[in-house]
Amino acid sequence: MNRGIHHVHTRFEKGCTFFRIDQDPTxxxxxxxxxxxxxxxxxxxxxxxxxxxxxxxxxxxxxxxQLIYLVCGATRQLRILLADPDRRYMRGFAxxxxxxxxxxxxxxxxxxxxxxWHTVTEIQN
Numbered sequence: 001m002n003r004g005i006h007h008v009h010t011r012f013e014k015g016c017t018f019f020r021i022d023q024d025p026t027x028x029x030x031x032x033x034x035x036x037x038x039x040x041x042x043x044x045x046x047x048x049x050x051x052x053x054x055x056x057x058x059x060x061x062x063x064x065x066q067l068i069y070l071v072c073g074a075t076r077q078l079r080i081l082l083a084d085p086d087r088r089y090m091r092g093f094a095x096x097x098x099x100x101x102x103x104x105x106x107x108x109x110x111x112x113x114x115x116x117w118h119t120v121t122e123i124q125n
Contacts, residue, residue: 035071049089
């Protein structure tokens, strides 16, 4: 079950791997009325850290759609269940950070993963 999410392309940039994903428009559904009849209003670019591949930082990039549903008139932003809306990392990445942070300092974990120690602190709390 992929929830309508598919891989668009992969690119390598500044020592990082970027996976671009997109969501199938036929899976858009209003959380208020359940309607699938919608019109795009805008998009917002999101980039989130995910598990590293071959010790290279790996990021997932997608454009989150904001839709106006034609039946109820509600405006909703699509949810992609891979990451929380207010986080810059995937749930799997958060679990990955917690393991070495039990044995290393926050600064060492941040250096090893190529992230800021603020992100490590946020994940630990």
